[in-house]
Amino acid sequence: RGKRAFIAGVADDNGYGWAIAKALAAAGAEILVGTWVPALNIFETSLRRGKFDESRKLPDGSLMDIVKVYPLDAVYDSPDDVPEDVKSNKRYAGSSNWTVKEVVESVKNDFGSIDILVHSLANGPEVTKPLLETSRRGYLTAISASSYSYVSLLQHFLPIMNPGGASISLTYIASERAIPGYGGGMSSAKAALESDTRVLAFEAGRKGKIRVNTISAGPLGSRAAKAIGFIEKMIEYSYVNAPLQKEQLADEVGNTAAFLVSSLASAITGSIVYVDNGLNTMGIAI
Numbered sequence: 001r002g003k004r005a006f007i008a009g010v011a012d013d014n015g016y017g018w019a020i021a022k023a024l025a026a027a028g029a030e031i032l033v034g035t036w037v038p039a040l041n042i043f044e045t046s047l048r049r050g051k052f053d054e055s056r057k058l059p060d061g062s063l064m065d066i067v068k069v070y071p072l073d074a075v076y077d078s079p080d081d082v083p084e085d086v087k088s089n090k091r092y093a094g095s096s097n098w099t100v101k102e103v104v105e106s107v108k109n110d111f112g113s114i115d116i117l118v119h120s121l122a123n124g125p126e127v128t129k130p131l132l133e134t135s136r137r138g139y140l141t142a143i144s145a146s147s148y149s150y151v152s153l154l155q156h157f158l159p160i161m162n163p164g165g166a167s168i169s170l171t172y173i174a175s176e177r178a179i180p181g182y183g184g185g186m187s188s189a190k191a192a193l194e195s196d197t198r199v200l201a202f203e204a205g206r207k208g209k210i211r212v213n214t215i216s217a218g219p220l221g222s223r224a225a226k227a228i229g230f231i232e233k234m235i236e237y238s239y240v241n242a243p244l245q246k247e248q249l250a251d252e253v254g255n256t257a258a259f260l261v262s263s264l265a266s267a268i269t270g271s272i273v274y275v276d277n278g279l280n281t282m283g284i285a286i
């Protein structure tokens, strides 16, 4: 049978998660997605009404089939962690079993196991603020939603991941180089994610024969990136300064993800793989 993938962080057809889902589907994988609870309704409605049909097209002409959409809020590990105001919030009360532990239990009940785990989500409420103006709460929320969410997902999914499987996340160069504008502790969150990639690769490799890598992606005008506010400038900067002066497509990240989780990459784990037209290699560009 084909491989089964769970992709956390898909809520429209613009982001990296969607592109990764498509590349995995094109390679024959069965696709399950985890969608942030507040975005669930509109995503499912749009899917059902055919709004994504054009972008569901795979190279062979068929449409990507999303076998199941799970509501997910990756900042909560189990129901005990959910504060009252969230529980009673209309958008959350309309769905159930969306904490990490419950989602994994649901996937286990529905399908038994998975082969591939993709983490394509991030959130930093103060991302537009410089680090010098970031509150403790904003910083910790960025880390919780963007870094620990991955630790938690892998921790819970690992027991139902088939040996030989693989996991990937998405990171950004602001973890290693100062990128003014990527604030609110998001740069710190990506640094944690990259460090965790190495430690988790060791632990999950030894414990479950699972490989763990992260893709450091170039700028993409996704919904999340537009919220940061400077994405058009970053795309332009990359175009002007990168070794490859071309638009960087989400599909290029999708294809790399498909390679990294496939047996073609069977000796690659704990790595940061750059998919950014080479921008990370530059010192100054003239």
Ligand code: NAI
Binding pocket: 008, 009, 010, 011, 012, 014, 015, 016, 017, 035, 036, 037, 039, 072, 073, 074, 075, 119, 120, 121, 122, 123, 145, 170, 171, 172, 173, 216, 217, 218, 219, 220, 221, 222, 223, 224, 225
């Ligand atoms: P996106 O908006 O398509 O994806 C982010 C997703 O995270 C959204 O679907 C959102 O609903 C979800 N999300 C937020 N908080 C959540 C939570 N608590 N629980 C579950 N889901 C939650 O945007 P994009 O840009 O494709 O982001 C995907 C990943 O790529 C992120 O890790 C991002 O940091 C990374 N990345 C993006 C770059 C860009 O320029 N767009 C560059 C490098 C990395």
